[in-house]
Amino acid sequence: MSAALTLAPATGTPTSLLTVDLGAVATNLATIRAHTRAEVLAVVKADGFGHGAVAVARTALAHGATGLGATRLEEAWALRAAGIYAPVLSWLNPVDADWVRAADARVAVAVPSLAHLRAIASAAAHSGRTVTVHLHTDVGMSRDGASPTEWGPLVALAARAQRRGLVRVAGLMGHLGLADEPGGDPAGRAAFDRAVAVASAVGLRAPRHLAATAAALTDPASHHDLVRVGAGLVGIDPSGTVALRPAMRLTAPVVQVRDVPAGSLVGYGRSHRTRTATRLALLPVGYADGLPRQAAERAAVLLGGRRRPVVGPISMDQVVVDLGSDPCPVRPGDLATVFGPGDDGEPTIHDWARWAHTLPHAIVTGLGERATRCWLPAGAHR
Numbered sequence: 104m105s106a107a108l109t110l111a112p113a114t115g116t117p118t119s120l121l122t123v124d125l126g127a128v129a130t131n132l133a134t135i136r137a138h139t140r141a142e143v144l145a146v147v148k149a150d151g152f153g154h155g156a157v158a159v160a161r162t163a164l165a166h167g168a169t170g171l172g173a174t175r176l177e178e179a180w181a182l183r184a185a186g187i188y189a190p191v192l193s194w195l196n197p198v199d200a201d202w203v204r205a206a207d208a209r210v211a212v213a214v215p216s217l218a219h220l221r222a223i224a225s226a227a228a229h230s231g232r233t234v235t236v237h238l239h240t241d242v243g244m245s246r247d248g249a250s251p252t253e254w255g256p257l258v259a260l261a262a263r264a265q266r267r268g269l270v271r272v273a274g275l276m277g278h279l280g281l282a283d284e285p286g287g288d289p290a291g292r293a294a295f296d297r298a299v300a301v302a303s304a305v306g307l308r309a310p311r312h313l314a315a316t317a318a319a320l321t322d323p324a325s326h327h328d329l330v331r332v333g334a335g336l337v338g339i340d341p342s343g344t345v346a347l348r349p350a351m352r353l354t355a356p357v358v359q360v361r362d363v364p365a366g367s368l369v370g371y372g373r374s375h376r377t378r379t380a381t382r383l384a385l386l387p388v389g390y391a392d393g394l395p396r397q398a399a400e401r402a403a404v405l406l407g408g409r410r411r412p413v414v415g416p417i418s419m420d421q422v423v424v425d426l427g428s429d430p431c432p433v434r435p436g437d438l439a440t441v442f443g444p445g446d447d448g449e450p451t452i453h454d455w456a457r458w459a460h461t462l463p464h465a466i467v468t469g470l471g472e473r474a475t476r477c478w479l480p481a482g483a484h485r
């Protein structure tokens with residue numbers, strides 16, 4: 104079935120635009136700080152949850168965060184290369200990571216096992232450096248961090264290595280697995296308290312940190328000296344209890360508008376056939392740009408002042424939106440908002456996550472390279 108009418112396509116390269124509102128990051132950090140007396144470590148792993156690690160880091164530091172968190176050391180190097188000299192903690196590295204470089208860059212590293220600590224102490228001994236470490240205890244996820252059986256030997260060895268000047272123990276850390284559930288994670292908190300007591304029995308005392316965003320917002324008993332906040336900075340509250348502001352907006356220009364008769368198939372396969380004659384708009388964003396295919400037939404975008412359903416499958420590079428018989432014109436070049444903070448009725452990352460049965464975290468960290476990225480400075484008027 105051919106299109107009855109095809110309007111002229113927009114000229115130029117159609118490009119989607121990813122706008123990060125650093126003012127939202129600042130606002131979210133203020134909200135989080137109002138919930139805790141602890142220091143805030145801004146977690147900027149995975150490129151600042153897709154928002155730009157350097158931009159989010161600078162904004163957070165300018166608004167009261169006292170340090171930065173990164174998963175891998177490579178992420179820490181990138182912060183240093185950008186001229187950010189605030190304390191950085193990196194917590195997931197192979198045993199043979201470049202511990203000497205970490206010491207030279209004044210990047211602290213989490214220690215999740217005896218094997219890691221031995222490698223760090225040996226690198227320190229050979230190079231004459233002191234590596235700053237945070238001892239990481241598993242409090243119930245069987246994931247990262249030393250198991251309860253390994254923890255005792257780990258803190259004992261760390262105390263000896265500290266006396267020899269090989270390491271400086273600057274933190275005791277854990278990470279809660281159930282903090283986003285109502286009631287929080289009391290078992291995880293208790294496991295952490297036991298681990299702290301074991302460390303203190305061998306003479307190790309250091310700032311303690313356990314809470315991430317959900318616990319920072321809901322469970323003061325977990326805050327200790329420092330909270331590590333990532334998702335909350337960019338507007339995601341895993342506990343679902345506090346209104347934070349999503350910092351990301353994704354827009355895409357309409358490439359083409361066409362009228363189709365009733366019964367037209369839309370996109371690959373037979374998943375969608377138009378029920379009536381209708382007008383369709385083509386947007387140049389698809390799953391390669393991070394739109395989850397699983398959201399098809401539930402998803403919508405804001406276009407021409409209204410939410411319009413995405414119809415047919417989400418392709419790699421494009422989606423089709425049904426404009427219906429709305430007399431308000433939508434033309435090539437008009438901007439559709441795929442998601443944003445929701446101020447004008449546009450979908451949010453939370454909507455997309457619901458439509459795709461995933462987490463908003465996965466939406467923001469899964470965006471492709473193609474969108475042009477730009478950052479609105481904190482303090483700029485929206």
Ligand SMILES: *Cc1c(COP(=O)(O)O)cnc(C)c1O
Nearest residue numbers: 146278315316331332333334335
């Ligand atoms: C990702 C992560 C955080 C931040 O968690 P959010 O829920 O995004 O605030 C804190 N600590 C560790 C160890 C992490 O991996």
